[in-house]
Amino acid sequence: MTYCLAINVHQGLVFCSDSRTNAGIDNVSTYSKMHTFAWPGERFFVLLSAGNLATTQAVVKKLHSDIPKGLVPNLESVKTMQEAVDYVGIVSTWVQKQQTDRDTSNTNFEASFIFGGQIAGAPPELFMIYPQGNYIHESRAHPFLQIGEIKYGKPILDRVVKQELDLDRAARLALVSMNSTVRSNVTVGPPVELLIYERDSLGTGRRLYLPEDDPFARELSDKWNAGLMQALESLPRFAWETGAKEEEGRVFPFPSQT
Amino acid sequence: MTYCLAINVHQGLVFCSDSRTNAGIDNVSTYSKMHTFAWPGERFFVLLSAGNLATTQAVVKKLHSDIPKGLVPNLESVKTMQEAVDYVGIVSTWVQKQQTDRDTSNTNFEASFIFGGQIAGAPPELFMIYPQGNYIHESRAHPFLQIGEIKYGKPILDRVVKQELDLDRAARLALVSMNSTVRSNVTVGPPVELLIYERDSLGTGRRLYLPEDDPFARELSDKWNAGLMQALESLPRFAWETGAKEEEGRVFPFPSQT
Numbered sequence: 278m279t280y281c282l283a284i285n286v287h288q289g290l291v292f293c294s295d296s297r298t299n300a301g302i303d304n305v306s307t308y309s310k311m312h313t314f315a316w317p318g319e320r321f322f323v324l325l326s327a328g329n330l331a332t333t334q335a336v337v338k339k340l341h342s343d344i345p346k347g348l349v350p351n352l353e354s355v356k357t358m359q360e361a362v363d364y365v366g367i368v369s370t371w372v373q374k375q376q377t378d379r380d381t382s383n384t385n386f387e388a389s390f391i392f393g394g395q396i397a398g399a400p401p402e403l404f405m406i407y408p409q410g411n412y413i414h415e416s417r418a419h420p421f422l423q424i425g426e427i428k429y430g431k432p433i434l435d436r437v438v439k440q441e442l443d444l445d446r447a448a449r450l451a452l453v454s455m456n457s458t459v460r461s462n463v464t465v466g467p468p469v470e471l472l473i474y475e476r477d478s479l480g481t482g483r484r485l486y487l488p489e490d491d492p493f494a495r496e497l498s499d500k501w502n503a504g505l506m507q508a509l510e511s512l513p514r515f516a517w518e519t520g521a522k523e524e525e526g527r528v529f530p531f532p533s534q535t
Numbered sequence: 536m537t538y539c540l541a542i543n544v545h546q547g548l549v550f551c552s553d554s555r556t557n558a559g560i561d562n563v564s565t566y567s568k569m570h571t572f573a574w575p576g577e578r579f580f581v582l583l584s585a586g587n588l589a590t591t592q593a594v595v596k597k598l599h600s601d602i603p604k605g606l607v608p609n610l611e612s613v614k615t616m617q618e619a620v621d622y623v624g625i626v627s628t629w630v631q632k633q634q635t636d637r638d639t640s641n642t643n644f645e646a647s648f649i650f651g652g653q654i655a656g657a658p659p660e661l662f663m664i665y666p667q668g669n670y671i672h673e674s675r676a677h678p679f680l681q682i683g684e685i686k687y688g689k690p691i692l693d694r695v696v697k698q699e700l701d702l703d704r705a706a707r708l709a710l711v712s713m714n715s716t717v718r719s720n721v722t723v724g725p726p727v728e729l730l731i732y733e734r735d736s737l738g739t740g741r742r743l744y745l746p747e748d749d750p751f752a753r754e755l756s757d758k759w760n761a762g763l764m765q766a767l768e769s770l771p772r773f774a775w776e777t778g779a780k781e782e783e784g785r786v787f788p789f790p791s792q793t
Contacts, residue, residue: 428686432715436760437767449770457690483775496771502694504769508762509695512707513754517741 278464279425281310281325282434282451283391285403285415288444289476290393292323293451295425295459297466298330311470312337314352315481320396322352322361323472323482327425328388328408335372336388340365358402362392366410373408389424394474401476429461430454448473449497452487456498469494536722537683539568539583540692540709541649543661543673546702547734548651550581551709553683553717555724556588569728570595572610573739578654580610580619581730581740585683586646586666593630594646598623616660620650624668631666647682652732659734687719688712706731707755710745714756727752 281294294310308330314322324340326333343351355361369388376386387408395401405422406412415422420440423431433454442450448471458465467489474482487494539552552568566588572580582598584591601609613619627646634644645666653659663680664670673680678698681689691712700708706729716723725747732740745752 426686428684428719429690431719432687432690433763435719436715437763445773445776446767448773450767453767453770457694461686461689461693483773485773493771493773500770501766504762504766505691505695507769508759508766509704509708509711511762511765512711512758513751515703515706515741515743515751518703 279327280458280465281327281391281425282423283393283403284421284447286440286442286447290401290474291448291451292325292472293455294325294470295465296468318479321479322394325391329386332372332386332388336369339368362404362412365392366406366412370410391422391424397479426458426462426465429458452497453501537585538716538723539585539649539683540681541651541661542679542705544698544700544705548659548732549706549709550730551713552583552728553723554726576737579737580652583649587644590630590644590646594627597626620662620670623650624664624670628668649680649682655737684716684720684723687716710755711759
């Protein structure tokens, strides 16, 4: 499996991806799932990928090769983020259709993507593209998107992500969400890649590559564990611990039972 | 869906369950998933249930009705926790088999359980019973068990649960794991039930019933959120934030790419 996430805060975008791929438990490998397309000063796109590796590689290859060929649309020619994500969705379903048509067994060629970035003059945006090529947009109420093994890393995002978070804090949060997933699920694994894109910079962002033994990643995980222990200490005590009178109605039996 | 968990620490056992059941999204209801069997001074068992509601209700009914009938084995007659969990596994598969034999469509009658407790003279134990009736035991390295929607609430347990945690802290942790799941998944919902069993007490434990608007549950959730924000503040800063020299090799491009 895979875990990728992206966050859209007022200051910019954060992208984070793991690098473990597996076709069966005895065919485990390492591939980057973070792909960038940059025209400094004009436009910058990031594509995070999950699903069938042949599909995602073919999609990335075609997105790149359409540009010098001048095929329209391509990532250089599109006028808006909406046109860009439409185009990526079409390429994804086209690749899957090709492979499905040739398939003689019942292979799953599906892939999903997070696509985000900025075109000069417009705000940064994030999309999550389903295997069917349709997509959803992040929103003020839900300023993050995830693909792959999304459940382990979701509670911390649900609790803490807000558009008001500054960019570096959002990036640390993305690493925590990733680290929680890596710890709890062996199909998601390092190296972890992190890309931090500052709004209106129209550059290629800051990109970190964090292998398993990276000291910064280890310190982050250790400090987070210590912070959780402190958070646990901060929780309210039960009535019997403080000697307070226990309230009626919060004790056995369950009201709907007879 | 459902989320239930149990933790075995040196001081005793913690059980926690949600109460939401649904047969389709328009058939949502509230049932307790925590069932107790008590012979004070002699033995105490807790059963947490997930899966087909008709199956779990039939299992609980049979576990109760086998006792006065004197059918052997039953929860009063079994000599060990191992015999007890074997018996529950047999009852579960027997109920599922009965329903499957009568089924004319392709209904899923499966159920899984967490079963735990203590028999006088032996230590407290926890088991997770699969729909197939076989089961696994908690262990020193993995002193908690989960059924249902387990992924959201797993990272906090993976990071913090140890057998050395005191019982009330373990109970608070169970509530945090449950609260994270309730927030992130609408198929898991309050009221939440919590049962805290002190080792060798052989009583019925302390049992809390926490409806949606419970002030203690809300305070716990608020304090946990605040604690997470503090934990986020405690994380190491990126090199560019502190002005430290950025290390080579942690920056783009991904090494395995050309």
